[in-house]
Amino acid sequence: MNDVFSMSYLSFGNTSKYIEQVDKTKGNLNMVAPNYFELKPQGTLKITSQCDPVFIRHMHERGITVVPFLSNHWDRGLGRAALAERTLLAGQCADFIAMNDLDGVNIDLENVTDADREAYTDFVRQLRERIPAPKEVSVAVAANPNGWTKGWHGSYDYAELAKYADYLLIMAYDESYTGGPEGPVAGYRWVERAIHYALMKGVPPEKIVLGIPFYGRYWKIGQAVGGIGISNKRVDELIGQYGGTVIFDDTAKSPRAVMTISGGSIPAPVAGKVLTPGTYHIWYENNDSIRAKLSLRRQYNLKGIGSWSLGQENPSLWQSYRFWIQ
Missing domain, CATH: 3.20.20.80 (Glycosidases)
Known part of the structure; x- marks a missing residue:
């Protein structure tokens, strides 16, 4: 303890x-x-x-x-x-x-x-x-x-x-x-x-x-509204599934993932939503x-x-x- x-x-x-x-x-x-x-x-x-x-x-x-x-x-x-x-x-x-x-x-x-x-x-x-x-x-x-x-x-x-x-x-x-x-x-x-x-x-x-x-939040490029919540655990799973890059922002001391889901990919459910094909920016912990x-x-x-x-x-x-x- x-x-x-x-x-x-x-x-x-x-x-x-x-x-x-x-x-x-x-x-x-x-x-x-x-x-x-x-x-x-x-x-x-x-x-x-x-x-x-x-x-x-x-x-x-x-x-x-x-x-x-x-x-x-x-x-x-x-x-x-x-x-x-x-x-x-x-x-x-x-x-x-x-x-x-x-x-x-x-x-x-x-x-x-x-x-x-x-x-x-x-x-x-x-x-x-x-x-x-x-x-x-x-x-x-x-x-x-x-x-x-x-x-x-x-x-x-x-x-x-x-x-x-x-x-x-x-x-x-x-x-x-x-x-x-x-x-x-x-x-x-x-x-x-x-x-x-x-x-x-x-x-x-x-x-x-x-x-x-x-938790973190994700923004889809080209989508009007972003910043939807996502658990840190789920971000790690998605990076493992779809690849992408993670850059650690030294000023914010926070990681930012960039990930692309292609048209033929297995769907990615996140908290009751499904991430559609496209490129995502995810700030998380x-x-x-x-x-x-x-x-x-x-x-x-x-x-x-x-x-x-x-x-x-x-x-x-x-x-x-x-x-x-x-």
């Missing part, structure tokens, strides 16, 4: 799949955040079908804490409904955690705005009041390397959230995004600036967890780019590392992960 805090989100699968994904990490995680908590339309707690006491027991036997994440799946109306019902919702979360041997909650409400900033902070404050230590209350916050104060980025009052949360997980990914120009998902300097912003806002380094992506980002944890003496999401990585990562994170 690492001395440094290391967690990952679990979002795609069921209990048996989740246990398999955790075991592939070779003891490198000390917390997992499964997708057990969602929201009903009125903003109250909804427990997903994935929630399973068998999984919780298996993780505890491995010395791994289980901290479900509460998601609104980017639905602003749902996020605002939750904040409007925050007193009730905080109580529901606390009660369910206590009754089901869970180890806390990770709040992942996204795409509310600066208008919701105070309510968001107050929700986290109420959770901390209702959930006794040492159980965890943590918040996933948007990376904000540009210091934006409006819109989605403005909903997170880093300094105030850090007063109540055990840590803030900086979602240091989606520098490039669906519909945008091609580029790295988490370029090194962009990630470092996101850390600088949190520190500048007064968040202690021991309350910062750096979130890294286990490999062991070299992840190792570079893990060095930032050491450089800034951060609490630890989080990742979105388990099962999307190339399993070879875990062979050296313990050494890199330390």
Whole structure:
């Protein structure tokens, strides 16, 4: 087990799949955040079908804490409904955690705005009041390397959230995004600036967890909209199947694959889509780019590392992960 805090989100699968994904990490995680908590339309707690006491027991036997994440799946109306019902919702979360041997909650409400900033902070404050230590209350916050104060980025009052949360997980990914120009998902300097912003806002380094992506994005030449998500593991498989070249961008410290699928090739399914013939540019993460980002944890003496999401990585990562994170 690492001395440094290391967690990952679990979002795609069921209990048996989740246990398999955790075991592939070779003891490198000390917390997992499964997708057990969602929201009903009125903003109250909804427990997903994935929630399973068998999984919780298996993780505890491995010395791994289980901290479900509460998601609104980017639905602003749902996020605002939750904040409007925050007193009730905080109580529901606390009660369910206590009754089901869970180890806390990770709040992942996204795409509310600066208008919701105070309510968001107050929700986290109420959770901390209702959930006794040492159980965890943590918040996933948007990376904000540009210091934006409006819109989605403005909903997170880093300094105030850090007063109540055990840590803030900086979602240091989606520098490039669906519909945008091609580029790295988490370029090194962009990630470092996101850390600088949190520190500048007064968040202690021991309350910062750096979130890294286990996925990339692809752009097809000539196609109007690109930046579709693809797991790192699937990128490696496609390069093996179709060939192509991988260039490591020294500035972004990120790999970029160029791959051509010919007309007669076997179809390439990716997350419910099929890649049609053509040339693709794929920015993703490999062991070299992840190792570079893990060095930032050491450089800034951060609490630890989080990742979105388990099962999307190339399993070879875990062979050296313990050494890199330390």
